[in-house]
Amino acid sequence: MSLAIGFDDVRAAAQRLAGVAERTPVRRSRRADEITGAQVFFKCENFQRIGAFKFRGAYNALAQFGPEQRRAGVIAFSSGNHAQAIALAARLLGMPSVIVMPHDAPPAKLAATRGYQQGLPGSEVVLYDRYTEDREAIGRRLAEQRGMTLIPPYDHPHVMAGQGTAALELIEQAGALDALLVCVGGGGLISGCAVAAKALCPAIAVHGVEPEAGNDTQLSLQRGEIVHIPTPQTIADGAQTQHSGQLTFAVIRALVAGIATVSDAQLVATMRFFAERMKMVVEPTGCLAAAALLEGALDLRGARVGVIVSGGNVDLARYAALIGGGPA
């Protein structure tokens, strides 16, 4: 079976994103190298526009809309970074956006999403109850009623190709790598990154990292088919997915070496590491890949290792509570 995207798609996405997305820095830490025995290269997508890699995929998808699609606009359902990413990409391309968000989404994310929509007629945030309503059904119904194009958060070739530009840039910036660590929610980021990384460094080992409580992709790889789990209880809210996508899972199965898992306590320790040693704010989901390495789930001594730091969007009060609670 052929995969949904190839390296050419990632390269084309990189051209669309040039001058629009941030070419985020790759940072080193002597302490991280000491702890892990590896040479670690952190790709800082917490410094990306909207504070997370999601902008890459969203913009790459919307930039390929035809004239009719642009006029009608885009619809997305997301509790977090994908919502802001679509809203900002729509703003930059001058099209309306409708974002379906849970009514208990963090106030800062709601406000940011609405901010991007200002002055674009036809744009709105539609709230739903995440415990009783089905956001996908709401999204599909609105898309049909309004003639808008639904862009899902991960299972879409243009989204996957856009996210893959993070790995493309990282390898351009850091040079060849022996391993690449990427967090896994629905699989959009890791599938795009795996395609780019394997094209540039065929011998690279791409490792996914999931929260212990939400290891659906790990289970899926073991069983050879997509496993559905109940919404996992974890502080990594960007990885609270119940299953990977059809398109993303096919890429993961073909190109990913394996999936490691980390606990919430290890995520907090890694948030503290980033704050204390690298002076960076990283959201729990953004710590998944680094935590697997720094907390010992993966031993990559002697290797040149890329780590995607996927985002930094976390409510400040929650962030303070997580990092301020004494030694983790």
Added chain:
Amino acid sequence: MSLAIGFDDVRAAAQRLAGVAERTPVRRSRRADEITGAQVFFKCENFQRIGAFKFRGAYNALAQFGPEQRRAGVIAFSSGNHAQAIALAARLLGMPSVIVMPHDAPPAKLAATRGYQQGLPGSEVVLYDRYTEDREAIGRRLAEQRGMTLIPPYDHPHVMAGQGTAALELIEQAGALDALLVCVGGGGLISGCAVAAKALCPAIAVHGVEPEAGNDTQLSLQRGEIVHIPTPQTIADGAQTQHSGQLTFAVIRALVAGIATVSDAQLVATMRFFAERMKMVVEPTGCLAAAALLEGALDLRGARVGVIVSGGNVDLARYAALIGGGPA
């Protein structure tokens, strides 16, 4: 009266620091530009080695020791970043260091300082009581007894020249600037930066920023002589100096346009801005320059403005308490 340093000293310092100090990134923020109406370039010295600009001056000073001085080693008194900077510079140059620190210094800073001293015979941390003892007297006595060279935290030409490399790099990275904002404690950073900035952009306006509660340099400029004040009560612990130095004040009087002041509440608001919008951990003192611009003490609409973000060393529990306390 000729100044203690010239631009050649800063350039020579930059050569000594090449490949040793971080060439820290210059970051932008669309939101900062919106708020201020200026183009703002943040020089991120919180990403410098030891987490603050102080490494520049310390290394530049120690790298100029003669063979005898190296053998005997260096002594410094500091409650914070200067201590770690001297200890790390001494380690890199293989010389002993004695650091005189208050017994109630943050545990993380004590531990980091001792960590750098490990394996270097003759190195130690000497604790004193900051309410009853005079650290300068202790430092001078130990220097004499042990034949070590005392490097003061700011009033020293090599320290000043080293700190000036931050502005030199910033202007190399960002291009010509109309204004440069720098925090003021003892004046080491601003004096070095002013010399570099005025040499590269003769029309630049260099503004110092002090905490409201500790505006000794502002008073000194008004009176035309160095004013001493009681230890100021402010969260900007790096600017709790009672007076500027002889050498630094002469440069400030000659080259600095003026001194703005900001309140602790404005520093907290700026810490939150950096965390929320730029995903960076910045210590209170490191927020002084940015706070003057973001919180409206200085109106630099239309200008290209450099802002030195001087450091990011803050105890995590204290940081969490400061940023987590609801809207500032």
